[in-house]
Amino acid sequence: MEDINLFLAHAVELEREAARRYEELADSMRTDGNTEVEKFFRQMAVFSRKHLAQAVERGGFRLIPALTPTEYVWPDGLSPEQFDWIGVDCMIDVNNALEIALDGERRGHAFYADIATITGDPEVRAMAQEFAAEEAEHVAELEKWIDRYASQK
Ligand code: ZN
Secondary structure (H helix, E strand, C coil): CCCHHHHHHHHHHHHHHHHHHHHHHHHHHHHHCCHHHHHHHHHHHHHHHHHHHHHHHHCCCCCCCCCCHHHCCCHHHCCCCCCCCCCCCCCCCHHHHHHHHHHHHHHHHHHHHHHHHHCCCHHHHHHHHHHHHHHHHHHHHHHHHHHHHHHCC
8 A cells, every 4th residue: 555545535434433342332332331332432532533633634635536335445344443243233242343343453453564564655664563463452442441341251
Protein backbone atom coordinates (compact mmCIF):
# COMPACT_ATOMS: atom_id res chain seq x y z
CA MET A 1 0.00 0.00 0.00
CA GLU A 2 1.82 3.07 -1.30
CA ASP A 3 -0.85 5.75 -1.12
CA ILE A 4 -1.67 7.52 2.16
CA ASN A 5 -5.25 8.20 1.11
CA LEU A 6 -5.80 4.59 0.18
CA PHE A 7 -4.29 3.56 3.51
CA LEU A 8 -6.57 5.95 5.40
CA ALA A 9 -9.62 4.68 3.50
CA HIS A 10 -8.79 1.20 4.83
CA ALA A 11 -8.17 2.53 8.33
CA VAL A 12 -11.53 4.33 8.30
CA GLU A 13 -13.32 1.11 7.38
CA LEU A 14 -11.34 -0.93 9.87
CA GLU A 15 -12.04 1.42 12.77
CA ARG A 16 -15.69 1.65 11.79
CA GLU A 17 -15.91 -2.15 11.93
CA ALA A 18 -14.13 -2.15 15.27
CA ALA A 19 -16.53 0.42 16.74
CA ARG A 20 -19.52 -1.52 15.45
CA ARG A 21 -18.17 -4.74 16.92
CA TYR A 22 -17.60 -3.13 20.31
CA GLU A 23 -21.11 -1.74 20.34
CA GLU A 24 -22.59 -5.16 19.59
CA LEU A 25 -20.41 -6.74 22.25
CA ALA A 26 -21.45 -4.01 24.69
CA ASP A 27 -25.11 -4.80 23.96
CA SER A 28 -24.54 -8.47 24.65
CA MET A 29 -22.81 -7.59 27.94
CA ARG A 30 -25.81 -5.52 28.93
CA THR A 31 -28.02 -8.54 28.24
CA ASP A 32 -25.60 -10.51 30.38
CA GLY A 33 -25.87 -7.95 33.18
CA ASN A 34 -22.15 -7.13 33.13
CA THR A 35 -22.15 -3.34 33.30
CA GLU A 36 -18.41 -3.13 33.94
CA VAL A 37 -17.44 -4.84 30.69
CA GLU A 38 -20.31 -3.14 28.87
CA LYS A 39 -18.82 0.22 29.85
CA PHE A 40 -15.34 -0.86 28.78
CA PHE A 41 -16.60 -1.96 25.34
CA ARG A 42 -18.52 1.30 24.86
CA GLN A 43 -15.36 3.22 25.70
CA MET A 44 -13.37 1.17 23.17
CA ALA A 45 -15.98 1.97 20.51
CA VAL A 46 -15.52 5.68 21.22
CA PHE A 47 -11.72 5.32 21.12
CA SER A 48 -11.86 3.59 17.73
CA ARG A 49 -13.76 6.49 16.24
CA LYS A 50 -11.85 9.23 18.04
CA HIS A 51 -8.35 7.97 17.33
CA LEU A 52 -9.00 7.68 13.64
CA ALA A 53 -10.63 11.10 13.39
CA GLN A 54 -7.65 12.67 15.17
CA ALA A 55 -5.10 10.96 12.97
CA VAL A 56 -6.92 12.01 9.83
CA GLU A 57 -7.29 15.57 11.04
CA ARG A 58 -3.71 15.90 12.20
CA GLY A 59 -2.49 14.67 8.85
CA GLY A 60 -4.72 17.21 7.15
CA PHE A 61 -6.28 14.49 5.00
CA ARG A 62 -9.69 15.52 3.87
CA LEU A 63 -9.95 13.68 0.61
CA ILE A 64 -10.20 10.12 1.76
CA PRO A 65 -11.64 8.25 -1.19
CA ALA A 66 -14.84 6.29 -0.80
CA LEU A 67 -13.94 2.84 -2.03
CA THR A 68 -16.24 0.25 -3.48
CA PRO A 69 -16.02 -3.16 -1.77
CA THR A 70 -13.81 -4.55 -4.54
CA GLU A 71 -11.30 -1.72 -4.21
CA TYR A 72 -10.31 -2.68 -0.68
CA VAL A 73 -7.21 -4.81 -0.39
CA TRP A 74 -7.76 -6.83 2.76
CA PRO A 75 -5.81 -9.92 3.68
CA ASP A 76 -8.09 -12.89 2.87
CA GLY A 77 -10.51 -10.45 1.26
CA LEU A 78 -11.92 -9.42 4.62
CA SER A 79 -11.69 -6.38 6.77
CA PRO A 80 -9.30 -7.48 9.53
CA GLU A 81 -11.44 -6.25 12.38
CA GLN A 82 -14.50 -7.82 10.88
CA PHE A 83 -15.22 -11.07 12.58
CA ASP A 84 -17.51 -13.95 12.17
CA TRP A 85 -20.83 -13.51 13.93
CA ILE A 86 -21.87 -17.06 13.13
CA GLY A 87 -22.60 -18.77 16.40
CA VAL A 88 -22.43 -15.51 18.30
CA ASP A 89 -25.70 -14.43 19.78
CA CYS A 90 -26.66 -12.08 22.56
CA MET A 91 -26.15 -14.84 25.13
CA ILE A 92 -22.36 -15.02 24.85
CA ASP A 93 -20.60 -14.79 28.18
CA VAL A 94 -17.99 -12.29 29.23
CA ASN A 95 -15.05 -14.58 28.47
CA ASN A 96 -16.28 -15.19 24.92
CA ALA A 97 -16.93 -11.50 24.40
CA LEU A 98 -13.42 -10.56 25.56
CA GLU A 99 -11.88 -13.25 23.33
CA ILE A 100 -13.81 -11.97 20.32
CA ALA A 101 -12.65 -8.43 21.05
CA LEU A 102 -9.04 -9.62 21.49
CA ASP A 103 -9.16 -11.48 18.20
CA GLY A 104 -10.31 -8.34 16.39
CA GLU A 105 -7.57 -6.22 17.97
CA ARG A 106 -4.91 -8.79 17.06
CA ARG A 107 -6.01 -8.83 13.45
CA GLY A 108 -6.11 -5.04 13.39
CA HIS A 109 -2.59 -4.95 14.78
CA ALA A 110 -1.33 -7.49 12.24
CA PHE A 111 -2.90 -5.51 9.41
CA TYR A 112 -1.18 -2.23 10.35
CA ALA A 113 2.11 -3.91 11.29
CA ASP A 114 2.22 -5.69 7.91
CA ILE A 115 1.63 -2.46 6.03
CA ALA A 116 4.29 -0.69 8.09
CA THR A 117 6.74 -3.43 7.09
CA ILE A 118 5.99 -3.71 3.38
CA THR A 119 5.16 -0.17 2.31
CA GLY A 120 7.74 1.92 0.52
CA ASP A 121 5.93 5.15 1.33
CA PRO A 122 7.34 6.92 4.42
CA GLU A 123 4.05 8.67 5.18
CA VAL A 124 2.09 5.42 5.05
CA ARG A 125 4.78 3.71 7.12
CA ALA A 126 4.71 6.37 9.86
CA MET A 127 0.96 6.27 10.18
CA ALA A 128 0.74 2.47 9.96
CA GLN A 129 3.34 2.26 12.75
CA GLU A 130 1.34 4.66 14.87
CA PHE A 131 -1.85 2.69 14.31
CA ALA A 132 -0.07 -0.62 14.99
CA ALA A 133 1.20 0.79 18.30
CA GLU A 134 -2.33 1.84 19.20
CA GLU A 135 -3.68 -1.63 18.38
CA ALA A 136 -0.90 -3.21 20.45
CA GLU A 137 -2.15 -1.17 23.42
CA HIS A 138 -5.67 -2.41 22.80
CA VAL A 139 -4.41 -6.01 22.69
CA ALA A 140 -2.59 -5.52 26.01
CA GLU A 141 -5.69 -3.94 27.55
CA LEU A 142 -7.90 -6.84 26.43
CA GLU A 143 -5.38 -9.34 27.80
CA LYS A 144 -5.57 -7.60 31.17
CA TRP A 145 -9.35 -7.90 31.25
CA ILE A 146 -9.15 -11.55 30.20
CA ASP A 147 -6.66 -12.32 33.01
CA ARG A 148 -8.90 -10.56 35.49
CA TYR A 149 -11.94 -12.61 34.55
CA ALA A 150 -9.95 -15.83 34.32
CA SER A 151 -8.73 -15.36 37.90
CA GLN A 152 -12.30 -14.89 39.10
CA LYS A 153 -13.38 -18.30 37.88
ZN1 ZN B 1 -8.08 -1.41 18.28
